[in-house]
Amino acid sequence: MHKLNTAAAALVIAATLCSQEKNPGYTDTPILPDGFRVHDANRPRPPVVDPGPGAETPARAPKDAIILFDGSDLKAWRGRKGDAAWKLVEGGAMEVARTGDIQTREDFGDCQLHLEWMAPPPKGHSQGRGNSGVFFCGRYEVQVLDSFENPTYADGQAAAIYGQKPPLVNVTRPPGQWNVYDIVFVAPRFTDDGALKSPAKLTVVHNGVVVQLDEELLGPTSHKSLPKYRAHPPRGPIKLQDHGNPMRFRNIWVRPLRLERFCLGKLCLRS
């Protein structure tokens, strides 16, 4: 009897592991407005598209960009307790050092961000493999994940708006190669009494391919729960996530965008 129970338990564990491998995700999380669950195990994963090889050396930043990281130092960043403590490594890169998230000292609202990232040799699977993230206003995450031949739930793979919108396609380059994100973030607007006036929006180009186009966010990105807006200042830090994996970043720059228009009759001007 005991042997039978043990065998049955082993079978259940094996089946669970198998389903985790095949279809990582959840079947008991809240349902998003698009009908899928948050991190839905049964949501179709985006098709894979080969973006071709990346550039050996990073492209130069535009003249009006604010350089957040060019390989020389981490002065533009701070950690949870003071200076950013991620490692400077070869090739003008920095590496996650299991010292916690880092974030820009300066705050940004509407902006264009360029950032390049590289995953280490594969270790682990799904969300445990090559996980990091870039957060706007410290709250809205574009997922960074080694999504090269690494199935995970669709709204958690590379270039997903985490827990909300999978990318249109999966163009992740293999570990050891540089991935490039060019992201346009439009911050949410709130009324004086804290109600949402307009949601945050994200456009993401991953390795030269549009994967998110002017997507409206449902609120701050979150794990296993439905997002909900809470009023916050129009600008906040850009944050990079320490998820415990030795991810690398290089060539990070940002261009604040002036999107507000003021109109007098038919004449409209940017601020």
Ligand code: MG
């Ligand atoms: Mg992440």
